[in-house]
Structures are given as structure tokens and as C-alpha cells.
Amino acid sequence: MRYLVTLKVTSQPDGPPPADLMEAIFKLGQEATEAGALLDNNGLAPSSEGARVELAGGRLTVSDGPFAEAKELISYALYQVRTKEEAVEWASRFVRLHRDLWPGYECEADVLRLMGPEDFAPPA
Amino acid sequence: MTLADSDRAVKAVEAVWRIESARVIAGLARMVNDIGLAEELAQDALVAALEEWPRKGVPDNPGGWLMLTAKHRAIDQFRRRDVYERKLQQVGRDMEVRQESAEAELDDALDDHIGDDLLRLIFTACHPVLPAEGRLALVLRLLGGLTTEEIARAFLVPEPTVGQRIFRAKRTLADKKVPIELPPPAELPARLASILEVIYLIFNEGYAATAGDDWVRPSLCEEAMRLGRILAGLMPGEPEVHGLVALMEIQASRIPARTAPDGSPILLLDQDRSRWDRLLVRRGLEALGRAEALGTLGPYGLQAAIAACHARALTPEATDWERIAVLYRLLAHLTPSPIVELNRAVAVGMAHGPARGLEIADALLDERALRDYAHLPAVRGDLLAKLGRAGEAAAEFERAAGLTRNSRERTLFLDRAAALRHDRGC
Numbered sequence: 441m442r443y444l445v446t447l448k449v450t451s452q453p454d455g456p457p458p459a460d461l462m463e464a465i466f467k468l469g470q471e472a473t474e475a476g477a478l479l480d481n482n483g484l485a486p487s488s489e490g491a492r493v494e495l496a497g498g499r500l501t502v503s504d505g506p507f508a509e510a511k512e513l514i515s516y517a518l519y520q521v522r523t524k525e526e527a528v529e530w531a532s533r534f535v536r537l538h539r540d541l542w543p544g545y546e547c548e549a550d551v552l553r554l555m556g557p558e559d560f561a562p563p564a
Numbered sequence: 565m566t567l568a569d570s571d572r573a574v575k576a577v578e579a580v581w582r583i584e585s586a587r588v589i590a591g592l593a594r595m596v597n598d599i600g601l602a603e604e605l606a607q608d609a610l611v612a613a614l615e616e617w618p619r620k621g622v623p624d625n626p627g628g629w630l631m632l633t634a635k636h637r638a639i640d641q642f643r644r645r646d647v648y649e650r651k652l653q654q655v656g657r658d659m660e661v662r663q664e665s666a667e668a669e670l671d672d673a674l675d676d677h678i679g680d681d682l683l684r685l686i687f688t689a690c691h692p693v694l695p696a697e698g699r700l701a702l703v704l705r706l707l708g709g710l711t712t713e714e715i716a717r718a719f720l721v722p723e724p725t726v727g728q729r730i731f732r733a734k735r736t737l738a739d740k741k742v743p744i745e746l747p748p749p750a751e752l753p754a755r756l757a758s759i760l761e762v763i764y765l766i767f768n769e770g771y772a773a774t775a776g777d778d779w780v781r782p783s784l785c786e787e788a789m790r791l792g793r794i795l796a797g798l799m800p801g802e803p804e805v806h807g808l809v810a811l812m813e814i815q816a817s818r819i820p821a822r823t824a825p826d827g828s829p830i831l832l833l834d835q836d837r838s839r840w841d842r843l844l845v846r847r848g849l850e851a852l853g854r855a856e857a858l859g860t861l862g863p864y865g866l867q868a869a870i871a872a873c874h875a876r877a878l879t880p881e882a883t884d885w886e887r888i889a890v891l892y893r894l895l896a897h898l899t900p901s902p903i904v905e906l907n908r909a910v911a912v913g914m915a916h917g918p919a920r921g922l923e924i925a926d927a928l929l930d931e932r933a934l935r936d937y938a939h940l941p942a943v944r945g946d947l948l949a950k951l952g953r954a955g956e957a958a959a960e961f962e963r964a965a966g967l968t969r970n971s972r973e974r975t976l977f978l979d980r981a982a983a984l985r986h987d988r989g990c
Binding site for chain 1: 572626786792
């Protein structure tokens, strides 16, 4: 099963992320890759560089970022695992690094299963 | 705590176990120099976790917790053994010293070279003294963290059979005093080939069931790919490891496209390529690039290169059949086999016309190894059909249908035969 983990930041201290944190994140990514679990991941540039295409009331509107939400989506990771709990464990390790290495930082990681061939399997 | 909470905690323990068990067992195996004992100690730690974590919560460093707990069990064992030996030999003076040095050694053993420990465990579990089925079961159990029941289900055999295989494999390793170590350089290529073979067997077991109606059991494919990626991380300088990873990723990319809604198989050239998993294709091509950058491709790398020719073609017509034919020739040179030759016949038939392909296929008619192989008549049937020899082609597909053990494949062959007879008006 594949799980997409998205990270949204809810509160970020001033200044760049500590170098320790970046190094720990890199190491964890390497570990998850070498464990065969992490398939793909990347950081996302601020929404001020993005845009939104919206459908409301039958009308399409395109607006440039930044988005108004308080939570900015800043990264994603795609895992191949056997259970939801495994994906949760990897996500917890990732979030725990932020707790330990960047005081004051707050975030939330959503763990979502991707549909796979099993969701479209013919009835047995 | 509610039932749901405790259920969640148990599942969290299982998740950690799956992520960490191989490393814990590998570290312990080096300490106690016995795979069976290492697994028992690790299992003890798992039991302790299942008792403690649901009450106290999952620790911050669950892998470290498992390792430490297992280590303490190992030290207890050493102590007991030490006491026993001391009584036996009537010497007690150096007990403390020895105890301390043993514990220091344990610390070293667990903290250093986790990667090396894992590699040693993989090489030992895939040791050639073990039969293939024993290697498979041991690898899935020790490296994959699968239970005996899960392995049994995946391989469609009774659970006690798998238990026996694991038991016998461990006993063989102990009886033959197989050391838990990396092979000497001279033996490395053969020993590595043994590991790659096991991983690819696991993959193929998932990719195509040889008998019965279950065409794909993707979870075994995922397991094999995970093992391959782990090995690639441990042996980044071995082109064949990357070659095997590339082969598996590219083959697995076709899983969503190779079965019709009614469960019947769809052949490569008839597949809806928009359903191929582009992420796996990309990962496969990257792994192939790593293999190529390291030197000459071996058998897995060549097969991956062939698979890559298909993966790169956005339409079947865009397939570089000439390159595929050349790659099959190289593969036949490295690993001569009538099946490789049969595949070459298909590629040559596509690149240089069905008559040339049929020449190669016809040369295989006397091969004993292919006497009951359904795909020889199927390939000949396809080439004959392209040459307009419909009657002969239909007879070949009927022969193929009589030989295959896969019921869905049988239907496919019979349909082709019927269509050919229909077109011919008989």
C-alpha cells in the first residue's frame, strides 16, 4: 500500500530551520529510502509562488498565491508500506525530529492512503 | 484504555517490528553467532513490547528500545551460561572482568556496522547449503519480518510446512557451522547471485502464479522490491543489485495494466500504457542508470534494459525492437537458455519480420526443456499467424492451451485459435 504524508506547518519560529534539523531530516530520508519504504519526497516552495484554480458557482477562477490559510503545505513524502501504522510510524519519526530540534515549531502531518490496484480489483 | 486503543497500540508495535526487526535480529546474530537464537531474543523483545507499549505508550526510539531489551536478554543468557560454566570449571575469579568485557563487546556489536550486520544476515540466510525454499522462507521471516502464517498464505502452502522449512534451514546453518559473515571476495559473485535469485523468486511468485486463477499477488512483489532496495542501499557498488531493482520496478509498473476487469491477463503489447505506474517506471529507469554507470550489465541488468525499452515506448509501435533483439542476444550469450532464445525469436520477429523470428523459434522445437512449455507453441502460433499461415497457427495455439496450467492463459490461447479458425472460415 502507498501512503502520502503531507506536512503542514501551523507555527514557525523566525529564522531558517536549524542545520541539525536539516541534517536529521536528510538522514531519516536516507534511512527510509534504504529501508525500501520511501518512494518519493520533496519540499514545496511557498504558496506565494503558486496559484489556485477554483470552481465555485459554476465559475472557474484562477488566483495567485499566497493562499489565505494559516497552514502552509510545505512537503510531501510517498511511502510504500504494508499497514497504515507503518506510515504513521515514519511520519511520527519525521515530526519528532522537528519537536526535538526546532523549539516552538508546530505542524501537522496527514497520512493518506493512495488508491491501488486492489481498489479496482474485479469482484472475487 | 479502550479496546480500540489497545488494538491501535498492538498495531503500532507490529509496525515498528516490521521496520526494525531485521536490524535487531542482524545485530543480535553477530553477538550470539546464531541466527535461531538471535531471532528468539528479538521475538522476546517483541513480546515485551507488546506487553509494555500498550500500557506506557510507544517509546520515542522504538527501534532502540527493542534492541536494548533484546540485548539485556542476551546478557542474561550470557550470565546464566557464564555461571553454569563457572560452576562446571570451578573457577570464579575472573567472572566480573569477563562479564564487563562481554557487555562492552555487546555494546560495540550493537552500535557499529548495522549495515554490515544486515548484509551478513542476508548472506547467511541465502547460503547455498540451504535449499531454495528454505532460503525464501528464511529471508521473508528474518529480513521481511513476515510471520510464518503470512509466508504460508503468500506461497499457498500449509503453515506447518513453512514452519518446518524455517526450522530445518536454521538447523542446517547450525549443523554445518555456517559462520555469520560476509563471503570472501572470490566467492562474492556466486553468493550475491544466490541472494538476487531468492529476491527475484519472491518477486516472480507474486508477479505470476504458475497455477490457479490468482494472476497477481502484488504483496510479494512489494516485499521483493523492498528487499532489493535494502540490498541496493547496502551494496551500492554492485551493478547487478541495481539491475535487479530496476527489473522489478519496471515489471511492477505494469501490474495495474496487465489484468482486465474480469481478471483475464492482458499481454504487454495490448496493455493500456497510461495505466503503467509512472513512478515505478521512473525509479526503474534510475536504477538501471545506476547499474549502467557502474560497468557492464549482467543478466538482471540486461533484462532490466529490455524491460526499459518497453517502458520508454509511449505506444507499442514506438518500441525499439532492434535494441531488444540485440539485448536478448547479449543475454543469451551470458546465460544461454532456450527461454531467452524464444524471447529473442519474438524480438527478432518484430524487428526483422516474422519469418526471421520463426527460424529462431523453429530451432527450439527439439529442446527437451521446452517440450511442455506453453509459450513455445504460442510464440510460433503468433509468428505463423503473421505469415498468413492461419491453420498452422491455430493448431499451435491449441497446443499451447493444452500445455498451460494457468486457466486464464488457456482461455486466451483458445480465443486466439478460435479467431484464426473463424477468419479462415473453418
